[in-house]
Amino acid sequence: MFLRILDRLEEILIATLxxxxxxxxxxxxxxxxxxxxxLLYPLxxxxxxxWAQELCIYMFVWMAKFGAAYGVRTGIxxxxxxxxNALRPAIRSKVxxxxxxxxxxxxAIVGTMGAKFVIDLMDTDQTSPDLELPSWIVYACIPLxxxxxxxxxxxVAWHFWRSGELPHHDPGQVxxxxxxxxxxxxxxx
Amino acid sequence: MNALIIFALLIALMLxxxxxxxxxxxxxxxxxxxxxxxxxxxxxLKLFTGIDNFEIMAIPFFIxxxxxxxxxxxxxxxxxxxxxxxxxxYGGLGLASVVACALFAALSGSSPATVxxxxxxxxxxxxxxxxxxRFGAGVVATSGALGILIPPSIVMVIYAVATGGSIALDPAGxxxxxxxxxxxxxxxxxxxxxxxxxxxxTTFYRAWKNDxxxxxxxxxxxxxxxxxxxxxxxxxxxIVLGGIxxxxxxxxxxxxxxxxxxxFIAVFVYRDMSLRDVPRVLLASANMxxxxxxxxxxxxxxxxxxTHEQIPQLMTSWIVNSGVGMIGFLLFVNVxxxxxxxxxxxxxxxxxxxxxxxxxAVKLGVHPVHLGxxxxxxxxxxxxxxxxxxxxxxxxGIAKMGITELTVAVWPWxxxxxxxxxxxxxxxxxxxxxxxxxxxx
Numbered sequence: 183m184f185l186r187i188l189d190r191l192e193e194i195l196i197a198t199l200x201x202x203x204x205x206x207x208x209x210x211x212x213x214x215x216x217x218x219x220x221l222l223y224p225l226x227x228x229x230x231x232x233w234a235q236e237l238c239i240y241m242f243v244w245m246a247k248f249g250a251a252y253g254v255r256t257g258i259x260x261x262x263x264x265x266x267n268a269l270r271p272a273i274r275s276k277v278x279x280x281x282x283x284x285x286x287x288x289x290a291i292v293g294t295m296g297a298k299f300v301i302d303l304m305d306t307d308q309t310s311p312d313l314e315l316p317s318w319i320v321y322a323c324i325p326l327x328x329x330x331x332x333x334x335x336x337x338v339a340w341h342f343w344r345s346g347e348l349p350h351h352d353p354g355q356v357x358x359x360x361x362x363x364x365x366x367x368x369x370x371x
Numbered sequence: 372m373n374a375l376i377i378f379a380l381l382i383a384l385m386l387x388x389x390x391x392x393x394x395x396x397x398x399x400x401x402x403x404x405x406x407x408x409x410x411x412x413x414x415x416l417k418l419f420t421g422i423d424n425f426e427i428m429a430i431p432f433f434i435x436x437x438x439x440x441x442x443x444x445x446x447x448x449x450x451x452x453x454x455x456x457x458x459x460x461y462g463g464l465g466l467a468s469v470v471a472c473a474l475f476a477a478l479s480g481s482s483p484a485t486v487x488x489x490x491x492x493x494x495x496x497x498x499x500x501x502x503x504x505r506f507g508a509g510v511v512a513t514s515g516a517l518g519i520l521i522p523p524s525i526v527m528v529i530y531a532v533a534t535g536g537s538i539a540l541d542p543a544g545x546x547x548x549x550x551x552x553x554x555x556x557x558x559x560x561x562x563x564x565x566x567x568x569x570x571x572x573t574t575f576y577r578a579w580k581n582d583x584x585x586x587x588x589x590x591x592x593x594x595x596x597x598x599x600x601x602x603x604x605x606x607x608x609x610i611v612l613g614g615i616x617x618x619x620x621x622x623x624x625x626x627x628x629x630x631x632x633x634x635f636i637a638v639f640v641y642r643d644m645s646l647r648d649v650p651r652v653l654l655a656s657a658n659m660x661x662x663x664x665x666x667x668x669x670x671x672x673x674x675x676x677x678t679h680e681q682i683p684q685l686m687t688s689w690i691v692n693s694g695v696g697m698i699g700f701l702l703f704v705n706v707x708x709x710x711x712x713x714x715x716x717x718x719x720x721x722x723x724x725x726x727x728x729x730x731x732a733v734k735l736g737v738h739p740v741h742l743g744x745x746x747x748x749x750x751x752x753x754x755x756x757x758x759x760x761x762x763x764x765x766x767x768g769i770a771k772m773g774i775t776e777l778t779v780a781v782w783p784w785x786x787x788x789x790x791x792x793x794x795x796x797x798x799x800x801x802x803x804x805x806x807x808x809x810x811x812x
Contacts, residue, residue, distance in 0.1 A: 196661065197653035200431060207432075207627035211620060235425055242428050242664070243419060249661020250392075258662045259390035262714045264759060266388035281389030288396050295412055324418055353483040353761060358443030358643055359491045 192252050192330070199245040203238045210234035233312040240310075240320055247327025254285070254334035257349030275346065282339035289332035296324030374682045377402055381673075391719040392662075395669040399676045409679065414672060421671030422664050425623050426535070429528050429552065431660035432626030436523075436607065437480035438656045439633035444643035445604055446488035449474040452597040457571075458586035462578030464500055465507065466571055467586075468493045469514045473567040474601065476518025477608050478633075480525055482754045483765040486515035490769045501584045504770060505780040506577065512755050512766035512777065513784035514570055519717065519751040521563035522556035523611045523629065525663070526717050526750050528622070530743045531555060532667065533674075533725040537683070539733035549729065550739040552622035553615040555747075557806040558740045560612070562748065565801070566791050573787045603636050616809060663718050670722035683730045690731050697735045701796050704728055704742075705749060712753015716761070720753070721746060737799075740812065744802040748795050752788045755781060 210231050216222045253259050266277050303318035310320055342348055380401060384394035403409050453470035460466055468489060476485040490511040497507040519526050534549035541547045550558075577583075589597075611629050614620040620628060637644045644652070677683060690700065711720045725746065732742045755762040757778040767777050795801055806812045 193654055196657040197650055200435060200653050200657045200660070203428070204432060204435060204627055204630050207624060208631045211624050211628060238428060239423055239425060242431060242660075243422055245431070245657055246422060246661045246664035246668070249657045250665040253658055253662045253665070256658055258658055259392060259665070260716060261388045261390045261394065262385045263388040264714050265386045277387050281387045281393075284384070284387070284389050284397055285393045288393050288400065291400060292396070292414070292418060295414060296418070299412065299416065321419055353481070353765070356441055356443060356446070356484050356488040356491075357648075359446065359488055 189255075192248055196245050196249045196252060199241045199248075203241040203245070206231075206234050206238050206241075236310065236312040240313075240315075244323045244327075247323040248330065251327060251331035251334050254331055254338055255349060256351055257338075258351040260351070275342070278342065278348070279339055282335050282342065286332050286335035286339065289328045289335060293325045293328030293332060296321070296328055300325055373402075373406065373680045374685065376406070377676065377680070377682070391715060392666040392669040395666070395673045395723070399669075399672045402676060407679070417672055417675060418668050421668040424532070424535075425621075426528070426552065427532050427664070427667060429623040429626040430525055430663055431656065432623065432630045433480060433523050433525055433528070434660045434663075435653070435656040436626065436630040436633040437478065438652050438659075439630070439637040439644070440604055440607070441479040441481060441484045441488065442637065442641075442643045443488060443491070444641055445478065445637075446471070446475050446492060448597070448601045448604065448641075449478075450489065450492055452594075452601040454586065455589035455594040455597045459588035460575065461585060462571075462574045462583060463585040464493060464497045465502060465510050465574045465578055465583065468497070468507070468510045469567060469571045469574055472511065472514035473517045473521060473563075474605065476515065477521040477523075478604050480518050480523065482516045482518050482751075482762055485518050486511055486762050486765045487769060489515065490766060494770055500586075504772065505776070506583070508766050508770035508772055508777055509780035509782075509784055510570075510574055511770075512760075512762045512781050513788060514567075515762050515766070516751040516754040516788075517563065517567055517570075519754070520559050520566060520744075520747055522559045522608065523626065524556070524559060524747065526721055526747050527555040527559060527743060528552050529663075529667070529718055529721050530725055530746060533670065533722050534729040534739065534743075536674075537726055537729050539730040539739075541733055542736050547733045547739060550743050554740050554806050554811050555743045556612060556615060556622070557809060557811055558744050558802040559747065561805050562744055562791075562795055562801055565794075566748075566751075566788070569787050569791050570784055573783050577783060603640050607632055607636075616811070666718055666722060670719075673723065674726040677726060683727055686727060687731045687734050691734055697737060698797070700731065700735055701737070701745070704732070704745065705792060705796060708746060708749035709753060709756065712750060712756070713759050717750035717753065720750065738803060740806060741799040741802050745796055748792050752785075752792060755788075756785055757781075 213231055261281065266274055269277060300318050300321050303321060308317040309315060310317060338349060377398060381394060381398045384397055385391060400411065400414065403411055450467065450471040453467040453474065454464065457466045457470055458464065472485055472489050475489055476482065479485055493511060494507045498504055531550055531552045537549060539547045607629050610632060611625045614625045614628065615622055638646060708720065708724065711724065729742065733739060754760050757763060763774055763777050767774050770777065803812065
């Protein structure tokens with residue numbers, strides 16, 4: 183139950199961040215050119231969106247950290263699996279588990295270093311240049327995202343140990359493709 | 372010595388099949404911890420500042436734009452347009468596949484998705500019209516890779532990012548800055564068109580020799596109607612290239628505008644997608660972009676380690692002193708990248724190799740833009756050359772054909788691509804002419 187809520191939260195967070203960042207940059211560009219139109223000028227001059235670029239970057243960094251955790255769950259982080267897949271099944275599963283634990287180890291180390299860094303920042307009153315957000319909030323994505331990713335690696339490893347299955351991402355997935363003779367006829371018309 | 376340890380560690384970790392980003396990160400942590408006095412805490416900050424760069428943000432936007440238009444409906448429109456254009460020539464549907472792949476790949480930016488979207492429709496149509504299955508599979512598997520070269524191209528953005536901070540000196544000892552995203556996009560136009568033309572010529576020749584069926588000539592009216600339907604998608608390329616060239620947007624802004632435009636076209640003009648599908652597209656794009664951004668952060672760590680150990684400088688002086696000229700070096704680059712293309716995906720290859728190759732290439736007098744296009748073409752061929760190109764796997768799925776048989780099927784087009792690679796490698800003007808003409812170099 184708790185896990186399902188976490189899954190949903192993660193998905194909503196990264197999709198919203200991506201949509202939000204796109205809109206912000208779109209509005210910033212429209213604003214820049216809109217200010218040149220005399221009619222809109224009085225309306226636009228009062229809006230300041232010089233912070234748009236900075237906010238967009240922060241949103242994407244957050245999206246990258248949490249999206250990377252989501253990516254472990256969907257199996258999008260691919261590696262070099264040519265050699266591994268040629269191994270005998272018993273050894274192969276050991277090597278794969280080793281890889282997953284290395285992932286968990288790396289993200290745990292990074293998360294801990296990030297947490298120390300953020301805690302040190304909390305004592306200062308450092309802020310970001312344009313938005314003037316406290317820096318520790320901005321950097322909090324490193325420990326949060328990394329620990330979540332670590333958790334996901336362990337989850338995938340546990341699942342692999344129990345069922346022998348890894349999440350798999352299909353790079354050739356396209357919506358609305360119909361593999362049928364009717365579609366073929368439509369194309370050759 | 373240190374370079375050897377670093378690369379041995381990296382390769383050993385990568386061969387266990389762990390994600391490449393994790394292998395890069397662990398290599399850096401292990402080396403810094405055991406072999407140097409660099410405080411590891413510096414790494415945490417780098418994980419944030421590594422992607423704290425507005426130029427990189429073009430990548431998620433382009434992925435989003437591509438995903439909105441990566442849809443069977445868009446593929447069908449491109450196919451109809453391509454068929455009315457070239458269907459009545461020799462090779463008919465085969466030639467139309469090449470054109471449709473080029474058009475669709477320009478929008479979607481993903482090679483495997485192009486192979487699936489075009490192949491799923493074109494392969495049955497071609498078999499029905501009397502083409503051998505092999506012919507169709509070969510055309511689609513190779514033409515699908517065009518997307519990497521035709522702008523907007525994510526691999527080019529990654530090259531610009533990966534070489535952005537490098538310190539490179541030209542033969543005269545002056546500092547050379549890397550290529551910008553805009554320059555690379557413009558430079559990709561002519562090679563992209565030329566490769567499409569060469570793949571088309573191979574298709575034409577094979578069809579002419581074997582006398583494969585042709586389509587009836589489409590009327591001007593049909594052609595115009597198909598054009599009017601596909602133009603909305605194709606305008607995306609015009610917006611990106613025109614916007615960057617005219618200085619209306621920065622590349623990142625152009626990417627964001629193209630994402631909004633693609634959303635608008637997909638939902639309100641083409642109506643392939645309803646508003647309810649949008650969250651799913653957002654999630655898929657966020658997933659893909661986060662993966663790439665995560666590799667970038669770790670690759671930034673890795674190149675920080677490289678610079679710290681002065682490996683690019685050492686390699687540069689070693690290559691220059693060994694007397695290998697520009698010709699030999701570029702040959703080596705091609706072989707290295709084609710080999711790497713077999714085991715890794717383009718993003719990782721460019722991120723790992725570009726910071727190392729860039730200073731050497733510049734020192735030998737290679738133009739940064741030329742190197743970028745050269746690497747992009749290599750990535751493209753890597754997608755479809757045996758034994759393990761991703762496009763081959765995807766194509767074998769839709770053509771219901773084994774990898775071995777597909778390997779035989781793709782060879783005429785693969786040889787064409789290798790010839791093209793040779794031309795791009797040794798005729799830099801092919802890449803440099805257009806950006807120079809437009810005053811961007």
